[in-house]
Amino acid sequence: MSQEMTPKAIIFGSLLILAAVTFVVVLWPYTHRHTAPSEIYRQRTALEESGRKIYLANGCVYCHSQSIRTIDWGHGAERIAQAGDYISDEPVALGSARTGVDLSQEGGEHPDDWHIAHFINPRYTRPNSIMPPFEWLGMENIKSLTAYIQSLGMKGADKRMQRQRHWKEQVATAYEAGPAHNIRWLAEHVPEGWRNIPNPYPTTPAGLARGHKIYQDFCLGCHSPIGDGMGPAQPWIYPPPLNFTILKGREISGGIIYYQIMNGITGSAMPYFKKELESEKIWDVGNYVAEYFINQSDANTEPKGIDASYEP
Amino acid sequence: MEIDTGMEQEINKAAIAFSLTSALWFALATSMGMVAAGYLIAPDFMANIGWLQFGRIRPIHVNLVLFGFVTPGLLAAAFYYVPKLGRTQLFSQKLGVYNAILWNITIAIGVVTLSAGYTQGREYAELIWPVDMLIVINFALVIVNLVMTVRSRKEPILYVSIWYALAAVVLTATTYCLGNVIWKPSSGALVGIQDAILLWFYGHNIFGLLLTPLSLGVAYYVIPKVTRNPLYSHSLSLVGFWGLLVVYTHIGTHHLLQVPVPTWLKVISIVDSVAMVIPVMVFLINIWYTVKGKVGEIHADVAGKFVFAGTIFYFFVNIQGSMMALPQVQRVTHFNNWVVGHAHLGVLAFAGMTALGGMYYVLPKISGKPLYSHFLADLQYWLVLIGSGGFTVVLTIVGLIQGNAWLNGETVYRVLPAIQIYYVLRVAIGFLILSGAYIGLYNIVRTIFFNPGAKA
Numbered sequence: 094m095s096q097e098m099t100p101k102a103i104i105f106g107s108l109l110i111l112a113a114v115t116f117v118v119v120l121w122p123y124t125h126r127h128t129a130p131s132e133i134y135r136q137r138t139a140l141e142e143s144g145r146k147i148y149l150a151n152g153c154v155y156c157h158s159q160s161i162r163t164i165d166w167g168h169g170a171e172r173i174a175q176a177g178d179y180i181s182d183e184p185v186a187l188g189s190a191r192t193g194v195d196l197s198q199e200g201g202e203h204p205d206d207w208h209i210a211h212f213i214n215p216r217y218t219r220p221n222s223i224m225p226p227f228e229w230l231g232m233e234n235i236k237s238l239t240a241y242i243q244s245l246g247m248k249g250a251d252k253r254m255q256r257q258r259h260w261k262e263q264v265a266t267a268y269e270a271g272p273a274h275n276i277r278w279l280a281e282h283v284p285e286g287w288r289n290i291p292n293p294y295p296t297t298p299a300g301l302a303r304g305h306k307i308y309q310d311f312c313l314g315c316h317s318p319i320g321d322g323m324g325p326a327q328p329w330i331y332p333p334p335l336n337f338t339i340l341k342g343r344e345i346s347g348g349i350i351y352y353q354i355m356n357g358i359t360g361s362a363m364p365y366f367k368k369e370l371e372s373e374k375i376w377d378v379g380n381y382v383a384e385y386f387i388n389q390s391d392a393n394t395e396p397k398g399i400d401a402s403y404e405p
Numbered sequence: 406m407e408i409d410t411g412m413e414q415e416i417n418k419a420a421i422a423f424s425l426t427s428a429l430w431f432a433l434a435t436s437m438g439m440v441a442a443g444y445l446i447a448p449d450f451m452a453n454i455g456w457l458q459f460g461r462i463r464p465i466h467v468n469l470v471l472f473g474f475v476t477p478g479l480l481a482a483a484f485y486y487v488p489k490l491g492r493t494q495l496f497s498q499k500l501g502v503y504n505a506i507l508w509n510i511t512i513a514i515g516v517v518t519l520s521a522g523y524t525q526g527r528e529y530a531e532l533i534w535p536v537d538m539l540i541v542i543n544f545a546l547v548i549v550n551l552v553m554t555v556r557s558r559k560e561p562i563l564y565v566s567i568w569y570a571l572a573a574v575v576l577t578a579t580t581y582c583l584g585n586v587i588w589k590p591s592s593g594a595l596v597g598i599q600d601a602i603l604l605w606f607y608g609h610n611i612f613g614l615l616l617t618p619l620s621l622g623v624a625y626y627v628i629p630k631v632t633r634n635p636l637y638s639h640s641l642s643l644v645g646f647w648g649l650l651v652v653y654t655h656i657g658t659h660h661l662l663q664v665p666v667p668t669w670l671k672v673i674s675i676v677d678s679v680a681m682v683i684p685v686m687v688f689l690i691n692i693w694y695t696v697k698g699k700v701g702e703i704h705a706d707v708a709g710k711f712v713f714a715g716t717i718f719y720f721f722v723n724i725q726g727s728m729m730a731l732p733q734v735q736r737v738t739h740f741n742n743w744v745v746g747h748a749h750l751g752v753l754a755f756a757g758m759t760a761l762g763g764m765y766y767v768l769p770k771i772s773g774k775p776l777y778s779h780f781l782a783d784l785q786y787w788l789v790l791i792g793s794g795g796f797t798v799v800l801t802i803v804g805l806i807q808g809n810a811w812l813n814g815e816t817v818y819r820v821l822p823a824i825q826i827y828y829v830l831r832v833a834i835g836f837l838i839l840s841g842a843y844i845g846l847y848n849i850v851r852t853i854f855f856n857p858g859a860k861a
């Protein structure tokens with residue numbers, strides 16, 4: 094019965110199958126593509142394009158996807174990927190793993206200085222990161238790479254970058270006017286209600302231990318282990334990470350600290366942590382900063398509102 | 406199965422050269438895997454050495470296992486069984502040896518260019534155009550050698566292993582050109598989402614039209630030989646062969662279920678991914694019924710053990726793969742180490758172990774000398790078996806942790822500390838596979854050269 098299986102039958106039969114399938118699943122969708130640009134689409138600049146080459150050459154694509162799904166929560170989760178986002182990508186860099194985060198909407202998430210410090214060594218801004226360091230690329234390449242990263246999200250990214258640039262100018266001016274002015278300026282930008290709120294929970298050894306762990310996992314690369322703002326990221330960041338010790342006696346409430354950690358300070362490298370830290374964790378790390386570095390905490394003082402159901 | 410005419414086979418230099426190629430790159434590929442795995446637990450280890458960093462080592466690892474280790478290993482067996490089954494000699498030993506030399510040069514150039522950052526940036530299609538061309542030439546040479554051998558055969562009936570070997574090399578040469586967009590040498594890519602569709606059509610064909618058929622060819626040859634049972638059913642092998650070609654080629658889009666490609670393509674890929682159960686089970690029923698009552702023989706023979714373990718892993722990788730193509734499952738498994746676990750289960754545990762079995766089966770025959778050490782081959786079997794099983798378990802656990810955490814709103818960064826210990830375990834288990842690879846290299850080199858054993 095296997096007599097029909099001649100070399101010709103095998104070779105031409107299988108090639109025929111391949112041709113038919115290729116026609117249906119590759120050629121057909123190729124000729125019937127409608128690649129209208131999406132509403133955020135724009136072309137990349139020459140600098141961004143050169144950054145993309147570096148991105149591809151160094152295998153960023155093995156750890157980073159560029160495509161948001163309906164089930165995602167991370168940043169950019171509001172913008173589900175559309176075919177029209179990719180119309181000038183050759184090759185397309187969708188990625189098949191998220192060892193790192195999705196980068197399709199990364200542009201404007203951070204200011205440039207955060208990215209540069211992060212590329213020099215990711216542990217500087219993200220102590221638990223497992224992303225490799227890219228200092229060896231040299232500053233020029235790091236800058237084009239940063240330009241590319243800041244373009245991800247296209248028109249959406251441009252809007253966010255405009256916001257970053259606007260506030261960068263303001264935080265830099267405030268910083269240059271001296272610590273007293275800077276701290277006042279920062280506090281004034283925290284909405285009124287938050288400024289009068291003390292940390293509602295009492296200081297406990299367990300709470301401080303939790304705060305310490307969170308500080309180590311999220312903050313120490315910038316603010317340093319002793320809170321003086323001289324962490325390893327400091328040389329690349331401007332305005333530099335805040336030195337917490339200068340906050341003493343300047344009426345910095347638990348609410349201000351909470352708000353700044355939750356919301357970040359756009360324009361400066363200070364990121365927002367609302368996606369990564371739940372409420373208790375922000376209070377805990379805030380109180381840790383207050384107790385250990387500012388040496389002054391308003392934890393568990395009035396006004397407190399209705400007592401929390403659990404009190405240690 | 407073929408009638409043994411007792412015709413002497415010459416020393417098969419081509420098969421020897423491909424075995425050595427496979428053993429050598431197996432050792433180097435696992436070394437690269439260890440480096441890549443090392444970075445994931447200690448990202449600053451060997452920091453700032455550009456050509457050694459994770460993003461360059463990873464494609465080197467993957468290209469080496471595919472084109473350095475598994476493919477040449479499976480081809481080594483084919484260079485033996487195709488002439489043997491046709492009751493003839495290989496068309497040209499010389500061509501085969503030159504082919505193996507060119508193959509090694511190609512792989513070496515591939516490693517150097519990738520580590521220097523010359524890449525087309527497409528997973529499984531990273532190699533730049535000149536290397537692509539070399540690969541195509543290599544496959545063309547294999548095709549010439551095998552087809553000419555088949556044409557000069559004295560046995561009119563073609564056994565199923567030959568079908569698979571011929572189809573694999575012919576189809577791979579074709580999809581390789583397509584998938585690497587060789588008509589566009591500068592980028593080697595299409596533009597936009599179309600590029601992803603083509604890429605995964607091709608990427609999946611590397612597993613489905615290269616590794617799988619070559620592995621099945623080896624299994625169809627080695628299992629009846631080792632058990633001395635006739636193949637259970639020739640009709641089943643016919644169904645399995647054409648079924649595999651029809652179904653496997655459709656399913657590349659299951660890599661793209663969560664990105665904006667046309668829905669009808671996704672539907673085809675999901676349906677056919679589930680339908681993959683048919684050709685796979687047809688093959689497995691055929692092979693396992695052939696083994697029936699002879700498991701003892703399998704276990705007495707190291708080649709039989711490797712190949713038989715490969716068929717069992719084929720079962721698992723298929724069941725797992727069909728599940729992963731279901732959208733509800735893929736919500737959890739996509740983008741994380743579950744897929745890496747599946748990849749090692751498929752390429753290492755199924756295709757890799759089958760390749761090793763094929764080589765151990767043919768080595769004494771192609772070299773005319775007994776295997777240097779059965780003990781070392783046995784040791785390698787256990788190291789690779791435990792290593793593959795361990796990888797699958799550990800990477801699946803990591804994948805479940807990552808996938809479920811993300812689905813419930815945890816950020817990637819927050820999950821990193823939770824998975825670190827599993828990355829450490831992966832390196833620990835990796836040492837088993839790494840030692841297995843070097844032991845195998847030693848054993849194979851000693852079998853062919855410096856072999857004190859009597860002439861067989």
Ligand code: HEM
Pocket residue numbers: 189528612613616617659660678679681685722723724725726727728729730735738739740744747748749750751752755756
């Ligand atoms: C036979 C039935 C199989 C089915 C239905 C199947 C299905 C799948 C699916 C759905 C994925 C995509 C996972 C994702 O990205 O979420 C995948 C990935 C993969 N499969 Fe399979 N698979 C099968 C067999 C195999 C075999 C036999 C091999 C190896 C020889 C293999 C190697 C791979 C590899 C290496 C990947 C990873 C691709 C990447 O880098 O993203 N698969 N498979």
Ligand code: HEM
Pocket residue numbers: 155190192434435436438439441442443445463466467470471474475744745748749752753754757831832835836838839
């Ligand atoms: C010492 C043993 C090995 C170690 C430590 C190792 C480690 C790794 C690592 C770290 C990755 C990258 C995963 C990621 O990006 O998260 C990888 C990918 C891969 N490895 Fe290995 N590996 C080893 C052996 C092998 C062998 C022997 C094979 C095949 C025969 C293999 C096939 C693959 C494949 C196909 C991928 C791509 C997976 C994907 O894209 O999803 N590995 N390996």
